[in-house]
Amino acid sequence: MLGIIAIASGVLLPLGSLASPFVTPVGPMDLFKRLSSGCSTSGSASCHNSTVQSDLCCFESPGGLLLQTQFWDTDPSTGPSDSWTIHGLWPDNCDGTYEENCDSSRDYTDIAGLLEDQGASDTLSYMKQYWVDINGENEQFWEHEWSTHGTCYSTLQTSCLPSGSAKGAEAVAFFETVVKLFKTLPTYTWLANEDITPSSSKTYTLSTLTSALKSASGYTPALSCSSSTLNSISWYFNIKGSLIDGTFVPIDAPESGSCPSNGIKYPPKSGSSGGGGTSTTTSGGSSPTSGSLPSKAHLTALTSSGSSTGGLLSAGTWSTQTLATYTLAGSASSFTMSTSKGKCAVSGGELTCGSDIDSASSFSASQPEFQQVSSGGNLVLAYGGSTAWTADASPSGATQETVYTGSSHSKDFTLVITSA
Numbered sequence: 001m002l003g004i005i006a007i008a009s010g011v012l013l014p015l016g017s018l019a020s021p022f023v024t025p026v027g028p029m030d031l032f033k034r035l036s037s038g039c040s041t042s043g044s045a046s047c048h049n050s051t052v053q054s055d056l057c058c059f060e061s062p063g064g065l066l067l068q069t070q071f072w073d074t075d076p077s078t079g080p081s082d083s084w085t086i087h088g089l090w091p092d093n094c095d096g097t098y099e100e101n102c103d104s105s106r107d108y109t110d111i112a113g114l115l116e117d118q119g120a121s122d123t124l125s126y127m128k129q130y131w132v133d134i135n136g137e138n139e140q141f142w143e144h145e146w147s148t149h150g151t152c153y154s155t156l157q158t159s160c161l162p163s164g165s166a167k168g169a170e171a172v173a174f175f176e177t178v179v180k181l182f183k184t185l186p187t188y189t190w191l192a193n194e195d196i197t198p199s200s201s202k203t204y205t206l207s208t209l210t211s212a213l214k215s216a217s218g219y220t221p222a223l224s225c226s227s228s229t230l231n232s233i234s235w236y237f238n239i240k241g242s243l244i245d246g247t248f249v250p251i252d253a254p255e256s257g258s259c260p261s262n263g264i265k266y267p268p269k270s271g272s273s274g275g276g277g278t279s280t281t282t283s284g285g286s287s288p289t290s291g292s293l294p295s296k297a298h299l300t301a302l303t304s305s306g307s308s309t310g311g312l313l314s315a316g317t318w319s320t321q322t323l324a325t326y327t328l329a330g331s332a333s334s335f336t337m338s339t340s341k342g343k344c345a346v347s348g349g350e351l352t353c354g355s356d357i358d359s360a361s362s363f364s365a366s367q368p369e370f371q372q373v374s375s376g377g378n379l380v381l382a383y384g385g386s387t388a389w390t391a392d393a394s395p396s397g398a399t400q401e402t403v404y405t406g407s408s409h410s411k412d413f414t415l416v417i418t419s420a
């Protein structure tokens with residue numbers, strides 16, 4: 001059905017690779033988050049093996065062609081007005097055929113409870129904003145995505161999990177991986193950066209949309225329309241290693257989506273001002289991005305009690321020592337950060353800046369993924385739409401604390417951006 005799919009340029013997107021080895025002490029809840037496949041990510045990418053692979057816990061097969069699908073829902077509108085939302089991550093066979101509903105014995109219910117119980121509340125709160133059902137039935141939607149597609153991953157079979165893993169741990173890993181991957185694919189921002197914003201009057205050609213996304217991401221996605229209205233996108237990947245902690249290899253879409261070549265409508269979500277205006281505050285409490293972005297900044301930590309305690313050093317850690325200067329590039333709604341140590345990225349949930357980001361995480365680190373948001377009279381740092389950052393403890397003296405996105409660790413804080 002499809003031709004041979006070439007890896008376009010070998011750019012890799014490692015997920016979680018910076019999260020190990022783990023040098024920070026971990027609490028009981030964190031142990032769940034450290035699910036590790038033990039698989040190498042240096043072998044063949046899925047669909048690119050030249051010999052039969054026997055360990056299907058570490059080589060995704062037969063569903064080695066992955067689609068990260070996103071929605072642009074406007075009737076009714078779902079999710080933030082300035083973001084596409086997650087549909088799922090589907091394992092197609094290498095020829096584009098696919099399997100579904102592969103193991104009804106693992107059709108888990110109460111996905112929200114599984115995530116909460118296994119230390120993935122940060123992923124859950126992100127899902128409540130960005131992985132939303134058009135009828136508000138989020139739990140059913142998540143259950144459907146897991147049972148229909150998640151159960152088909154060979155690398156997520158329960159026999160692949162470390163012994164003693166909690167029931168449903170592979171589903172938790174699936175949702176965490178999908179969220180992490182989605183955060184590296186900011187379709188709305190990539191289009192907006194090319195002045196392609198939702199409008200009730202404008203129409204776009206398919207080539208305008210596709211080339212904007214290709215120039216931002218390096219790869220061609222497939223765009224789908226309902227009549228002539230844009231409503232979904234598929235970003236394609238192969239994977240090296242396991243879905244739990246493997247390396248995603250982006251590829252061009254092997255086939256185009258259903259949009260016509262011109263006259264494509266990209267309507268605003270209701271409540272949005274339709275391009276150029278301010279976006280509405282979402283129920284998750286995230287504020288519109290705002291303010292001009294300083295090119296050099298310090299990032300100071302403001303704890304939930306309102307006190308200011310130190311800030312970020314050049315490696316991205318939290319400390320009360322002299323703060324590092326961060327170089328910010330891009331716009332308030334989408335920028336990259338670097339320090340004297342190297343580029344900064346969130347990988348495996350941790351904020352890290354270092355020279356290894358350039359090679360190890362070039363795909364995600366080269367893409368703008370941070371936002372400047374106005375909150376409580378300050379301009380604060382957001383990642384993937386969330387202004388929440390956490391650590392295991394407040395630093396004192398010479399200690400440095402690892403900084404995590406979301407609010408999964410015990411000490412919550414925000415990072416205030418001040419011009420340096």
Ligand SMILES: *[C@@H]1O[C@H](CO)[C@@H](O)[C@H](O)[C@H]1NC(C)=O
Nearest residue numbers: 049050051052053054056061
């Ligand atoms: C790749 O590995 C899979 C799984 O073992 C196998 O089914 C397939 O035939 C292999 N492809 C090649 C070209 O050897």
